Amino acid sequence: MTINIARFNVSIGKNKPENIIHTENSCPFCSPDTLTDIIETEDSMIFLRNKYNVIEDADQFVLVEADRCGIDMPDYSKEHMRRLIDFGLRQWQKLEDSGLYEHVVFFKNHGHFSGGTMRHPHMQIVGFHHIDSSLMIEPESFEGITIAEKDGVLLNASTHPRLGFGEFNVISPKEPPDTFADYIQTTVGFITKWFKKSQDSYNIFFYHFDDKVAAKLMPRYPTSPFYVGYNIRLMSTNFEEVCEALRKNIQE
Numbered sequence: 001m002t003i004n005i006a007r008f009n010v011s012i013g014k015n016k017p018e019n020i021i022h023t024e025n026s027c028p029f030c031s032p033d034t035l036t037d038i039i040e041t042e043d044s045m046i047f048l049r050n051k052y053n054v055i056e057d058a059d060q061f062v063l064v065e066a067d068r069c070g071i072d073m074p075d076y077s078k079e080h081m082r083r084l085i086d087f088g089l090r091q092w093q094k095l096e097d098s099g100l101y102e103h104v105v106f107f108k109n110h111g112h113f114s115g116g117t118m119r120h121p122h123m124q125i126v127g128f129h130h131i132d133s134s135l136m137i138e139p140e141s142f143e144g145i146t147i148a149e150k151d152g153v154l155l156n157a158s159t160h161p162r163l164g165f166g167e168f169n170v171i172s173p174k175e176p177p178d179t180f181a182d183y184i185q186t187t188v189g190f191i192t193k194w195f196k197k198s199q200d201s202y203n204i205f206f207y208h209f210d211d212k213v214a215a216k217l218m219p220r221y222p223t224s225p226f227y228v229g230y231n232i233r234l235m236s237t238n239f240e241e242v243c244e245a246l247r248k249n250i251q252e
Contacts, residue, residue, distance in 0.1 A: 004135050006128070007056040016052045018117040019069075029064045029120040040091070045084060047091050050124070058128045061095070063088050065121040072110060072121050074189035078182065085181035089213065092125055092206065101127035103136055111201025113220040123204075137207055138162060142169045142214055145243050148250040153179040155187065155250065157243045158216075164233040166195060166242060167218045174211050183250070187217050190249045194242065195219035 019025040028034060029046075037049035044067035050060035065084055066076070073081060092106040108123040109116030144156035147168070153176065158167040168187050172180040184204065192200045201220040206213065226232040236242065 002132065002135065004131050006058065006131070009054050009056055012052055013054045016054070016117055019119050020112055020117055023119065027069055027118065027120050029118065029122060030067075030069060032064075032067070042087050043080070043083065045087050047087070055126060055128075057130055058126050059101070061091070061125040061127075063091060063123040063125065065123065069120045072188070072192075073185050074192065076185065078178075078185070081185045082178050082181040085176070085184065088123055088125075089176070089206075095125060095127050096208075098127075101129060102131050103128050103133040105136070106206040108204040110203070111220065113201035113222060114203050137209055139209065141167070141216070142171060142209075144169060145240075147243060147247050148183065151177040151179040153177060153183060155183045155246075157239070157246070159235075161218075161233050161235070162216070163218060163227060164224065165219065165221060165236055166191070166239075167216060168246070169214055169216050171212055171214045174208075174213055176213055180213070180215070184215050184217065186249055187246065190246050191217060191219045194245060 017025060017028060019027055032046060035046065035048055036051065038046060039049065039061070040047045046064040048062055048064070050062050053060045066080070076084065088106065092104060095101065095104045104125060104127045106123065106125045110121075140160040141158055141162045143160050144158040147155045147157060149155070153170065153172045156169050156171070158169055161167040170180060170183045170187065188202065188204070191202045203218055203220055205216045207216070224234055226234060
């Protein structure tokens with residue numbers, strides 16, 4: 001079986017700042033004057049090189065979403081959320097167009113089970129110099145039950161999840177209208193309220209495929225041993241109930 005493997009530099013990783021578990025630790029993103037290697041700013045958003053480049057043979061970048069800790073996407077105004085998604089997509093596209101990387105990934109970690117270390121709202125972009133792009137996406141994972149559709153943007157609940165226990169896809173034309181950001185914001189709010197056991201942990205992953213841009217949103221729990229050991233993905237028995245609940249949130 002062909003798989004992608006990236007090397008994680010433990011020596012750098014152990015020095016990374018962390019304040020998700022140890023909330024008393026300071027947050028570098030709350031002191032923007034101390035940040036280095038800033039590439040671009042817009043309002044309170046900052047795009048910069050990651051000081052702790054733990055993935056070897058790759059370049060890591062951080063997009064600081066807002067100017068303070070303790071807030072997240074559901075708290076943003078619609079205008080800020082739309083600017084944020086536009087800003088992030090532009091930075092991602094610039095790195096893809098640079099010709100420096102085999103593949104560039106754009107994602108967000110939030111919460112204890114997401115793989116993140118900082119409470120301050122941020123997203124990440126990583127450019128891999130050598131990696132098999134064909135293994136990065138599973139087209140069938142974007143199939144699902146339609147929740148809402150507007151302005152050419154589709155929101156669905158995945159019936160072929162990458163992991164399981166609730167995955168939502170927002171699929172848009174390559175030049176996304178504001179609806180793309182609106183659906184992401186509403187779905188994040190739904191995830192953090194509906195999936196109580198997730199402890200507000202979730203991920204967002206962005207993709208390009210078939211001349212579209214897509215975001216996959218998923219609540220995060222401790223990963224199922226069925227998936228880790230046997231690649232069995234679990235679907236909850238209340239899947240249809242979850243779909244209907246999100247559909248109501250979109251309509252409100």
